[in-house]
Amino acid sequence: SQQGEEDPQALSIQEGENATMNCSYKTSINNLQWYRQNSGRGLVHLILIRSNEREKHSGRLRVTLDTSKKSSSLLITASRAADTASYFCALRGGYQKVTFGTGTKLQVIP
Amino acid sequence: AAGVIQSPRHLIKEKRETATLKCYPIPRHDTVYWYQQGPGQDPQFLISFYEKMQSDKGSIPDRFSAQQFSDYHSELNMSSLELGDSALYFCASSSAPGTSGDTQYFGPGTRLTVL
Numbered sequence: 207s208q209q210g211e212e213d214p215q216a217l218s219i220q221e222g223e224n225a226t227m228n229c230s231y232k233t234s235i236n237n238l239q240w241y242r243q244n245s246g247r248g249l250v251h252l253i254l255i256r257s258n259e260r261e262k263h264s265g266r267l268r269v270t271l272d273t274s275k276k277s278s279s280l281l282i283t284a285s286r287a288a289d290t291a292s293y294f295c296a297l298r299g300g301y302q303k304v305t306f307g308t309g310t311k312l313q314v315i316p
Numbered sequence: 317a318a319g320v321i322q323s324p325r326h327l328i329k330e331k332r333e334t335a336t337l338k339c340y341p342i343p344r345h346d347t348v349y350w351y352q353q354g355p356g357q358d359p360q361f362l363i364s365f366y367e368k369m370q371s372d373k374g375s376i377p378d379r380f381s382a383q384q385f386s387d388y389h390s391e392l393n394m395s396s397l398e399l400g401d402s403a404l405y406f407c408a409s410s411s412a413p414g415t416s417g418d419t420q421y422f423g424p425g426t427r428l429t430v431l
Contacts, residue, residue: 239419239420241422247425249422251421294359296420303364304349306351307358
């Protein structure tokens with residue numbers, strides 16, 4: 207299955223700390239995207255990294271991609287209570303289909 | 317900026333009834349995707365359309381069908397509803413898949429409850 211496996215499944219940190227989430231996958235991909243989802247709400251696109259890229263930044267977000275290890279990480283620096291959400295990696299391998307990972311539940315304690 | 321619109325936002329149906337969910341993509345987006353997210357689950361890809369043709373298919377039950385219309389909006393038709401169909405149904409849209417328009421933008425979802 208192309209589904210990404212994320213770890214940790216849950217993460218609880220204090221406000222101001224950094225949060226790191228990892229996504230591992232099994233087959234080749236065209237790109238990998240990270241999404242945030244607040245409870246019961248829609249998915250918000252955070253960042254897309256292509257298979258020929260190794261690192262991307264967007265504000266407090268830093269994403270790395272290691273295609274040799276088939277893994278990606280999302281780092282949120284200086285976390286805020288508003289960052290509390292579930293974070294999903296999403297893999298695009300084929301033409302259209304995007305497969306979501308299992309998600310990491312992040313709780314940022316004020 | 318205009319976002320993906322889904323209607324209705326909430327829907328309650330009885331078992332064996334039918335339901336129709338609608339999705340209006342971001343203007344000038346020609347590709348629509350449907351996902352199902354059960355409670356505590358990750359979103360599961362159902363089906364996608366590009367230029368009004370089905371472009372990819374995932375774990376969509378035979379009881380479900382979908383289409384994309386000439387104005388690019390899409391409808392997901394669900395028949396013989398079962399309790400297990402209770403979920404959040406997301407629609408996403410993108411432009412020119414495979415290029416810089418790869419990003420899928422998600423709508424707020426339709427929460428379907430089957431009683």
